Amino acid sequence: MKISEQWLRQWANPSVDSETLGEQLTMAGLELDGMEMIAPPFSGVVVGEVIECAQHPDADRLRVTRVNIGTGELLQIVCGAPNVRVGLKVAVATVGAVLPSDDDKGFKIKKGKLRGVESHGMLCGASELGLEDKIDGLLELADDAPIGVDVRSYLNLDAKIFEIAITPNRGDCLSVLGLAREIAVINRLPLNRVSFDVINPSTTASVGVQVANTTACPRYLAQRIDGIDRSVATPEWMESALVASGVRTHNFLVDVTNFVLLELGQPLHAFDADKIVGDIVVRDSVAGETVELLNEQTITLTGDELVIADDVGVLALAGIMGGARSAVSDETTSIVLESAHFDQLAIAGRARRFGLHTDASQRFERGVDFELPRTALDRATSLIISVAGGAAGQITTAETLDKLPARHSIRVPVAKVEQLLGVTISSDEIVDILNRLEIATSLEGDTLICQAPSHRFDMNIAEDVVEEVARIYGYDHIDVRLPSFAVDMRYDDTADLIHVAKLTLADAGYHEAVSFSFSDAKIESLFDDKSLGAVLPLANPISSDLAVMRRTLLSSLLPVVSYNLNRQQARVRLFETGLSFVGADVASLVQTPSLAIVATGTVYPEQHHANRAMDFFDLKRDVESLLPATLNKAHISYERADLDFLHPGQSAYLSVNGERLGWFGQLHPSIAKAMDLPSVWVAELNLDKLIALNHTQSAIKAPSKFPSVRRDLAVLVDTDIAWQSLEADIRATAGVHLQDVWLFDVYTGERLPTGTRSLAFAMVFQNHDATLEDEQIKKAVDKVVAVLDDKHGAKLRD
Numbered sequence: 001m002k003i004s005e006q007w008l009r010q011w012a013n014p015s016v017d018s019e020t021l022g023e024q025l026t027m028a029g030l031e032l033d034g035m036e037m038i039a040p041p042f043s044g045v046v047v048g049e050v051i052e053c054a055q056h057p058d059a060d061r062l063r064v065t066r067v068n069i070g071t072g073e074l075l076q077i078v079c080g081a082p083n084v085r086v087g088l089k090v091a092v093a094t095v096g097a098v099l100p101s102d103d104d105k106g107f108k109i110k111k112g113k114l115r116g117v118e119s120h121g122m123l124c125g126a127s128e129l130g131l132e133d134k135i136d137g138l139l140e141l142a143d144d145a146p147i148g149v150d151v152r153s154y155l156n157l158d159a160k161i162f163e164i165a166i167t168p169n170r171g172d173c174l175s176v177l178g179l180a181r182e183i184a185v186i187n188r189l190p191l192n193r194v195s196f197d198v199i200n201p202s203t204t205a206s207v208g209v210q211v212a213n214t215t216a217c218p219r220y221l222a223q224r225i226d227g228i229d230r231s232v233a234t235p236e237w238m239e240s241a242l243v244a245s246g247v248r249t250h251n252f253l254v255d256v257t258n259f260v261l262l263e264l265g266q267p268l269h270a271f272d273a274d275k276i277v278g279d280i281v282v283r284d285s286v287a288g289e290t291v292e293l294l295n296e297q298t299i300t301l302t303g304d305e306l307v308i309a310d311d312v313g314v315l316a317l318a319g320i321m322g323g324a325r326s327a328v329s330d331e332t333t334s335i336v337l338e339s340a341h342f343d344q345l346a347i348a349g350r351a352r353r354f355g356l357h358t359d360a361s362q363r364f365e366r367g368v369d370f371e372l373p374r375t376a377l378d379r380a381t382s383l384i385i386s387v388a389g390g391a392a393g394q395i396t397t398a399e400t401l402d403k404l405p406a407r408h409s410i411r412v413p414v415a416k417v418e419q420l421l422g423v424t425i426s427s428d429e430i431v432d433i434l435n436r437l438e439i440a441t442s443l444e445g446d447t448l449i450c451q452a453p454s455h456r457f458d459m460n461i462a463e464d465v466v467e468e469v470a471r472i473y474g475y476d477h478i479d480v481r482l483p484s485f486a487v488d489m490r491y492d493d494t495a496d497l498i499h500v501a502k503l504t505l506a507d508a509g510y511h512e513a514v515s516f517s518f519s520d521a522k523i524e525s526l527f528d529d530k531s532l533g534a535v536l537p538l539a540n541p542i543s544s545d546l547a548v549m550r551r552t553l554l555s556s557l558l559p560v561v562s563y564n565l566n567r568q569q570a571r572v573r574l575f576e577t578g579l580s581f582v583g584a585d586v587a588s589l590v591q592t593p594s595l596a597i598v599a600t601g602t603v604y605p606e607q608h609h610a611n612r613a614m615d616f617f618d619l620k621r622d623v624e625s626l627l628p629a630t631l632n633k634a635h636i637s638y639e640r641a642d643l644d645f646l647h648p649g650q651s652a653y654l655s656v657n658g659e660r661l662g663w664f665g666q667l668h669p670s671i672a673k674a675m676d677l678p679s680v681w682v683a684e685l686n687l688d689k690l691i692a693l694n695h696t697q698s699a700i701k702a703p704s705k706f707p708s709v710r711r712d713l714a715v716l717v718d719t720d721i722a723w724q725s726l727e728a729d730i731r732a733t734a735g736v737h738l739q740d741v742w743l744f745d746v747y748t749g750e751r752l753p754t755g756t757r758s759l760a761f762a763m764v765f766q767n768h769d770a771t772l773e774d775e776q777i778k779k780a781v782d783k784v785v786a787v788l789d790d791k792h793g794a795k796l797r798d
Contacts, residue, residue, distance in 0.1 A: 001174055002246035003262070004038075006161040010617035011180030011194070014187035018160045024186050031165040032172055037159035038244050042111065042131040044097025046070070047145045047154055048123075050088045058115045065123070067092055070148025077240050078119040083137035089145045090138050091124040100130040121327035129157070134242060139478055142236075161244055168458040171366025175265030178455070181356050185436045185472055194263065196382045196403070197512040200757060203392030207336050208279030215345030216306045217282045217318065220404035221373050224273055225384060226334045226392035226440040228253070232388040252407035253328050253335060258359075265455075266339060266368060267360035269308075271326040273334040278311030280336070282318065282398075289314060293322040299354045306346045308338070317740035319347040320356060337384075339377035341404070344457070353539060365373050367457035370404050394402060405457065412448040412462040420466045423478045433472045472504065497579060497694045498687065501595065501626050508622050510573040510597065517579060518546035526671045527552055529644045534584035549589075553596035554645075554682055558667075558675060561598055565677070571601030577687060593687040597622065597664070600680045614649050616665065619681040623654060624666050626685065631656070633740065634731050637724060645671055646682075654685070659690050701768070708739065708766035711781055719748070719757050730761060733787045735780045736771060740764045 005018055014021065022032040025164050056062035056078065057449045063084050066074040069092050077092070084090075093099055098106040109122055126132060129151070145154060152158055164179070172178045177193075184191040207222040234255045234324040240248055245262055257268040275348070287303035291314040299317075307316040316322040319342040328335060342364050351361035374397075381392055414427050427443055434441040439459070440451040452459035459465065470478065488669045501554040502512060524535055532551045550556055553576050575597045583589035602611045603618055628635070640662050641651035651665025664683030672680055717726065723743050730741050745760035752758060763784075765777055788794035 001166050001789055002161055002163050003176060003179060004241055004571075005162055005243035006156065007241050007245065008162070008180050008183065009177050011176055011192050012184040012187070013190050013192075014183060014189060016187070018356055021028055021183065022696075025162070025179070025182065027475060028182055028186060029167065029178065030170065030182060032162060033165045034163040035160050035685075036163075037157060038131075038159050038161060040100040041151070041154075042097070042099050042106070042129060042152070042639065045091050045093045045124060045129065045151040047141060047147055047149045047151060048075070048090055048092035049147055050084060050086055050090060050123075053084055053086050056115060056117060062117075064117055064178070067121075067123070068147055074121045076118060077121050077123055078114040078117050079123045080121065081125065082136040083140065084123065084133065087145075088138070089141040089143060091129060091141065091151045093122040093124050093128070095121055097121070099124070108266045116795045118264070131157075134246075161246070166366075171363055172265065172369065172455040172459065174363050174366070175261075175372075176263050178265055181438070185433075188436070189245050194379070196379055197386075198378045199381050199385050199392045201394045202391045203393050205353055205391075207273075207276075207393070207396045209396045209398045210279055210281045211398045212281060212283035213346075214400040214403050216284075217340055218342050218343070218401070219341040219370060219373055219397075219399040220282055221339045221377050221397050222280060222393045223337050223377060224334065224382060225337060225381060225390045226273070226393065227637060228333045228335065228384065228390040229388045230330055230333060235387055237301050239381075239522075244356065251328070251330065252388055253332065253384070253775060256380055256387075257337075259383070260376050260380045261288060261359055261363075264372060264376050264379065265363060266372040267319065268376060268380055269322050269338045269360075270328050271315060271322070271336040271338065271556055272328050272332045274308050274332075275326045276315065276336060277690060279408050280338075281309045281313070282340075283307060285311060285314070289319065289740060291315075293317065293356075294324055294327055295356075296324065297354070302318065302645055303352075305350050306342065317350070317354075318342055320351045320361045320791075321358050333390075337380055339373040339380070341368060341373055342465055349539070359484060367405075368388060369455035371454040373578060407452055407454065408460075410450045410452065410459065410462060410465055411699075412450060412465045414443075414446050416462055417469055420463065421470050421473075421478055423473075423479055424470065425473060429473075430469055432703060433469055437468055437472065439465070439468065446535045460593075469793075483564040489740075493695075494691055500694075501690065502577070503577070504625050505575045505597070505622070508573075508625060510575045510622075511601070512576045513557060513560050513576045515556035515560065515576060516546055517550060517581065518542075518555075519548055520545040520559070523547045523555050523559065523675070524548050524551065526644045526674060528554065530645060533582035533590070534588075536583055536585065536589055545683040551582050552580055553578055553594050554598065554667075554684065555597055555683075557598045558677070558680070558762070561600060561680065562677060571605065571742060573599045579682075594662075595685045595687045595690065597627075597683040598680060599682075600678055611677070612682055614682075619664055620652075623662075623683050623685070626690060627656070631693060634741075637728075639724075641665055644668070656689075656693060659689065661693075702765050706767055706771045709765050709772055709777055711763045711765070711777060712744075712760060713746070713763060713781065713784065714760040715785075715788055715798040716752065716758055716797055717792055717794045719755055721792050721794075723759050726792060726794065727761065730763065730784050731788055734763060735783075737765045737767050737776070737780065738763060739766045753769060 022035055024030045046069050048067040051064050051074055054064050056064050062078055062080050065077050065079055065084060067077055068074055068607055080730030093109045095109055095111050097109040101107040111120055122281050123138050125137060166173050181191055205224045205226060207224050209220055209222050211220055213215050232252060234252045235248055238255060238259050239249050242258060244256060247258050253270050257270055261267050283631040285301035285303055285305040285307045290298055290300050292298045307314045308316040309316050314323060315326045344365060344367050347361055347364040351357055384390060417430060418424050431441050431443055434450060438453045442449050450465050535547040538547055557574055557576055560574060561572050577595050579591045580594045581589055581591055599614055603614050624780050635654045635657045638652045641653050643663060645668050647668055648664035653663050654661045667680040667682050727741060741763045744762050745758060747758040765772055785796060
């Protein structure tokens with residue numbers, strides 16, 4: 001933000017130089033990015049008056065002038081400007097003067113001849129002095145400009161322009177009022193608020209206003225002003241303030257709204273009253289409707305923008321830019337002046353959506369004082385009528401008070417200030433600092449009761465208050481010392497456990513990939529499955545192949561596999577940890593920390609003597625390696641996966657303690673074909689649930705001193721019976737001495753009845769307190785056989 005130092009000093013004028021003032025703002029958190037003079041350096045230019053003006057004898061476009069610069073002798077200067085005339089006060093560059101030039105060396109004025117006539121200097125236009133040209137010709141000075149005075153001094157061209165970086169949380173400082181308020185507090189000065197006469201309505205003219213979305217616009221004010229004299233130009237003092245603050249001047253009505261915007265921080269907009277049809281309506285846009293903006297850009301609205309409309313259609317994009325249909329012109333004599341408070345969330349992102357960045361949107365996105373609209377409206381009306389006349393109509397106010405931002409008291413223990421800052425500040429000084437910042441503060445015992453003002457949207461918690469104390473007390477007054485703090489010995493080892501999981505996969509030959517959280521919509525469509533949910537499209541994707549948020553990490557990993565395969569890497573092993581995103585909009589978005597694996601090619605590198613293609617059980621081994629070594633295998637279970645993007649016969653869900661941890665298996669051949677990939681094995685686990693398993697503490701037992709006994713059990717069952725069901729029943733039936741059970745053989749063949757298969761389980765029994773007897777083991781095995789027969793029709797093999 002650029003702002004005139006001279007303008008700031010009208011509100012608060014400390015007895016410090018420009019550099020010190022800039023340093024004060026920087027140390028208060030308002031960083032001074034740059035400081036420059038209104039005009040670049042030049043010398044030898046004074047105020048002069050044209051006394052004589054005659055036609056050049058040999059040039060139609062040149063005039064021979066005689067100019068008084070107060071030395072007692074008139075200077076003869078040849079000039080070609082169309083507006084040179086007798087009596088004109090001008091800027092005269094005398095012989096020896098140095099004017100600005102593009103090469104920074106300066107352009108020196110010398111005595112010379114133009115078409116045979118001597119010229120002792122130069123009459124200057126604005127551009128010759130490094131200023132903005134507003135007319136074609138000489139810079140015309142005021143009639144009362146004192147002759148012979150240095151032009152830099154007369155026009156105050158040595159005044160500084162501050163360029164200040166305003167952080168997003170300090171939207172209240174995007175104005176002279178906001179910056180001057182900071183300067184006044186820092187230097188313990190009163191704030192010289194501008195005084196003006198409030199114009200009372202002189203006509204009954206009014207504007208009908210309806211606010212349909214009171215959450216987005218809880219306060220809207222409009223006032224009609226008729227009979228404005230458009231022949232009146234923008235006053236020089238207003239024009240100078242705007243130009244010195246980096247704002248181009250247009251016409252008086254536009255300049256007034258820009259002036260109040262910079263002065264108070266409240267965006268205003270002037271509509272041509274004769275172009276409004278019916279009432280003004282503040283509403284949400286309708287998807288598909290269009291509006292031509294003041295910059296001649298026609299935009300198509302999507303349905304979630306806030307607009308100002310009338311009976312015909314959209315008049316303006318609320319809080320961002322007005323529309324061309326209702327724009328004021330040089331013929332406009334009746335206007336409707338708008339001053340409103342728009343909610344930050346209703347404006348945020350909308351300007352960027354259409355490639356816009358305006359002074360209004362910059363302020364509304366950061367938050368504007370909700371008590372400011374009436375003051376700004378009165379100020380603008382007063383300026384318009386005092387300069388260009390006119391009759392003020394009635395002010396129409398539409399507001400919903402309970403939708404305005406709430407200001408809650410903030411309680412801050414005085415001890416917290418020292419705790420956070422490491423310096424002792426008396427409670428009286430703290431209260432004084434906060435009250436000077438217009439943060440109404442009182443002391444109740446050892447607690448500060450603070451009420452943030454309406455312009456401070458960023459103050460909500462005690463730390464915000466302490467930050468304000470630190471800013472004004474001065475960071476350079478705070479000693480460098482270590483703060484005292486209580487040590488919390490609790491340690492969150494989540495990052496360590498994730499690192500261990502990564503090392504496990506790296507040991508198995510996998511490489512870590514780091515990719516974008518965005519994916520190609522075409523690839524994402526290949527993973528359409530009811531279990532994954534909706535896709536969130538990006539409003540402003542960085543490229544067409546990164547247009548949506550990924551619902552599974554495979555959307556990011558599979559293109560990496562393809563990239564490697566296309567570069568002659570036939571064996572690819574990759575994993576990635578990151579977030580998956582499910583939800584059609586931000587409000588419903590669910591972000592899940594995940595770990596994904598992809599693999600293709602052979603099990604071992606090419607030189608291995610017993611190589612083969614990777615299969616389901618190789619992937620299962622890699623997935624199981626991520627589980628805690630102390631995890632009881634009885635708590636691990638699998639079931640056939642029904643995900644559309646996985647091979648129906650080569651995929652499974654992994655569950656622990658009955659809670660699904662993730663899935664793994666072969667990528668569906670149709671998807672592999674669509675992506676021009678060979679057989680690819682994939683897996684994705686919920687990372688939070690995986691880490692939680694590692695946090696579970698297993699009971700520690702001493703090894704048994706007594707021998708274990710193994711019994712093998714082979715049964716015939718129907719082929720459609722899952723072996724996991726039999727294993728679960730064995731564990732539930734065999735008794736407390738069963739230590740482990742596993743499937744070690746599956747047999748099908750001609751020797752078995754049709755539709756059956758043989759499943760062989762190994763059971764290990766052991767007692768921690770005594771040696772098991774054959775009779776105990778026999779009873780346990782017989783009980784298992786009876787249950788398997790009863791529940792599954794399982795028969796012992798001969």
